[in-house]
Structure formats: structure tokens, C-alpha cells
Amino acid sequence: MRTLARRAATFAGLGLLLYALLFAAAEQLVQRTGHANPLFRIAATREQAVDWLVLGTSHAMPLAFGDTEAAVHRRTGLQLLNLAAPGTGPLYNRFVFEQFLRERRAANLLIVADAFAFYSPAWNEDRFADAKLLARTPYRPAVAAGLWQYVRDDGVSPRALADYTTGFSKINNRDRFRDDHWEGEAQFERTWRPSASAVKKRMAYLYPDGTPDAAMDRYLAELSRVLALARQAGMRVVVVKLPTPAQYRSQLPQEVQFDVALGRVLRAADVPLHDWSTALSEPRFYFDSDHLNREGVNELLARHLLAVLVGTLPRQSRGH
Structure with missing residues (x-):
């Protein structure tokens, strides 16, 4: 029996060692391809x-595509760090913001608000357990500790913590050797051809649970927590709504309701809102149904965003 136990322990030890080596190799790939x-x-x-x-969310990501951040730096001297990611609502944004504040500082915070991200756990609690996101998230004890707190306090699934701490999604990532670029970045130079069916599918994807008031209230409260964190860190905060094509915008459900509720939260926090939803309606400014292409980003910078970044735009504005 002792011999059998020793063999079992040796086998288990070798298995753990092999797994640890796979974890380390997967982590190295994250660093190399991130x-x-x-x-x-x-x-x-x-x-x-x-x-x-x-x-x-992903609507903010084109602001970092190509040489956009470098171009802003050349024109203004300002250093930007874009932490937007596909389908990440205010709960996940708070998590990322907390991790940033652990080791970095920023003078200003630009929040790109999208109504869909405030209506479903799919873009909030559930995003923490997304395999694609976890597969590219570098391991750090502070991140693991933060995840544990969100599991304990904020309804995040324990599977997210288990996956992150064991590196399961990293080890099993089929795209482990590919650079971590969102597929939209490869389309940054293209121009969208309007499609009613594409917009309809997009709406079904973005609003899987409809527009429940309870969800909106919950995630607006998360936004308030982000604003409070920024205030504690001495940061100036600006919230913007980015342009979208007219065809896409016309199909957004309960957008006026969301705008009213968002405005109420921001006024209470004394945070300005710049609504540029209608500023660039033409399809030529987009690479798909709702994401700005290079021409759109350049136009947005020239018309509106650079003025916000350098602090010369009035506190409230609506683009047309």
C-alpha cells in the first residue's frame, strides 16, 4: 500500500509539474502576443x-487603432491609454479601473457610454468568465485578489476566478500564437455598406435581455462607483457618447430613456456629458454598422474630441 501511495503521489506531482510548465509557457505567450x-x-x-x-466598450477601441494615440500625442503632447474592450460594461470597467489605480495614475478619465452595456449581465458579470478575455489576461496576484472580491461581492461566477488562477483558458487557447488584436482593427480602413439585416442582427446581439429598468439602475450605480473612484484619485472625468450611423441609431431601443437616466447620474456627480451621437451619420465614417473607421476617427478628433482632450470644449455639448 505504501508503494502504491508513493507511486500515486509521484504521478500526481509529475502531473502538477507538467501543468505548471504549461501554465508558465502559456503565460509567456500572453506576454509575447498581447x-x-x-x-x-x-x-x-x-x-x-x-x-x-x-x-x-468596442466603440471606444478605434480611438487606439493604427497610429491614433501617437497622432494625438504629436498634435497635443498628451499621453492616452485606452483600456476599452469589446462588450465590457460598467462593472468590468470598474474592475479594470481599480487594477489601473493600483499601479498607475492618470490626470483625466474619458468614459465612452453605450446604452447596451447597461442592460445585461452579458456585458458585466458574465464578461469576467469569457474565455477569450481570460486567455489574454496576464496573471498577477493583485488581479486574482480583485477577482475574488468581485466573486464575493458582485455576482461574478466563481468559474472566472478558477479559470484565471489555473490558466485554463490560456493553456487551451487555440489562437495562442496569434497576436491579440480585435478583429475590428483589421477593418479600420474599410467603409461600411449599409445593411438593414446587419443592423437588426446587431441589435439582437447587443440587447439579449431587452431594456429592463432594474438592470439599467444596477449598472448606472456601477458607473457612479467608477466616478467616485476617479474623484478619490483626483481625476477629471468626461463622459461622451460617440457617433453612430443614422440607420444603426434609429434602431436603438429606449435610447431616450437611457439618456435621461445617464444625465441624472452625471449631474449628481458634476460630470460633463458630450453627446456626439448624431455628429457623423454618414456610412463613410464607419467600418461596420456602428464602429468608426479611420476617416471617422480623424473627423471626430478634428470636430470634437481634441477640444475635449485639451480642455477647451464647454462642459455640455451635443454634436450635430
Whole structure:
């Protein structure tokens, strides 16, 4: 029996060693191929402090595509760090923001608000357990500790913590050798051809649970917590709504209701809102149904965003 026990222990030890080696190798690949993951971007930036931090969903990501951040730096001298990621609502944004504040500082915070991100756990609690996101998130004890707190206090699934701490999604990532670029970045130069069916499918994807008031209230409260964190860190905060094509915008459900509720939260926090939803309605400014292409980003910078970044735009505005 003792011999059998020793053999079992040896076998288990070898298995754990092999798994640890696989974890280490997968982690090295994350470091080598990382790019878009917000927690990777925090770890990879050489700047201890930046002028502007950007939070939001994929709509904010084109603001970092190509040489956009470098171009802003050349024109204004400002350093931007974009931590937006696909389908990440205010709960996940708060998590990322907390991780940023552990080791970095920013003078200003730009929040890109999208109504869909405030209506479903799919873009909030559930995002923490997303295998694609976890596969590209570098391992850090502070991130694991933060995840544990969100499991305990905020309804995040324990599976997310288990996956992250064991590296399961990293080890099993089929795209482990590919650079971590969101597929939208490869389309940055293209121009969208309007499609009613594409917009309809997009709406069904973005609003899987409809527009329940309870969800909106819950996630607006999460936004309030982000604003409070920024205030404690001495940061100036600006919230914007980015442009979308007219065809897409016309199909958004309960957008007026969301705008009213968002405005109420921001006024209570004394945070300005710049609504540029209608500023660039033409399809030529987009690479798909709702994401700005290079021409759209350049136009947005020239018309509106640069003025916000350098602090010359009035506190409230609506683009047309």
C-alpha cells in the first residue's frame, strides 16, 4: 500500500509539474502576443502616469487603432491609454479601473457610454468568465485578489476566478500564437455598406435581455462607483457618447430613456456629458454598422474630441 501511495503521489506531482510548465509557457505567450487586452495594456505601458485614461466598450477601441494615440500625442503632447474592450460594461470597467489605480495614475478619465452595456449581465458579470478575455489576461496576484472580491461581492461566477488562477483558458487557447488584436482593427480602413439585416442582427446581439429598468439602475450605480473612484484619485472625468450611423441609431431601443437616466447620474456627480451621437451619420465614417473607421476617427478628433482632450470644449455639448 505504501508503494502504491508513493507511486500515486509521484504521478500526481509529475502531473502538477507538467501543468505548471504549461501554465508558465502559456503565460509567456500572453506576454509575447498581447496587445488589446486592457489588463495587458496596463502591465505593458511604460508610463507611470498618463494624461487621459479611456474606458468603454468596442466603440471606444478605434480611438487606439493604427497610429491614433501617437497622432494625438504629436498634435497635443498628451499621453492616452485606452483600456476599452469589446462588450465590457460598467462593472468590468470598474474592475479594470481599480487594477489601473493600483499601479498607475492618470490626470483625466474619458468614459465612452453605450446604452447596451447597461442592460445585461452579458456585458458585466458574465464578461469576467469569457474565455477569450481570460486567455489574454496576464496573471498577477493583485488581479486574482480583485477577482475574488468581485466573486464575493458582485455576482461574478466563481468559474472566472478558477479559470484565471489555473490558466485554463490560456493553456487551451487555440489562437495562442496569434497576436491579440480585435478583429475590428483589421477593418479600420474599410467603409461600411449599409445593411438593414446587419443592423437588426446587431441589435439582437447587443440587447439579449431587452431594456429592463432594474438592470439599467444596477449598472448606472456601477458607473457612479467608477466616478467616485476617479474623484478619490483626483481625476477629471468626461463622459461622451460617440457617433453612430443614422440607420444603426434609429434602431436603438429606449435610447431616450437611457439618456435621461445617464444625465441624472452625471449631474449628481458634476460630470460633463458630450453627446456626439448624431455628429457623423454618414456610412463613410464607419467600418461596420456602428464602429468608426479611420476617416471617422480623424473627423471626430478634428470636430470634437481634441477640444475635449485639451480642455477647451464647454462642459455640455451635443454634436450635430
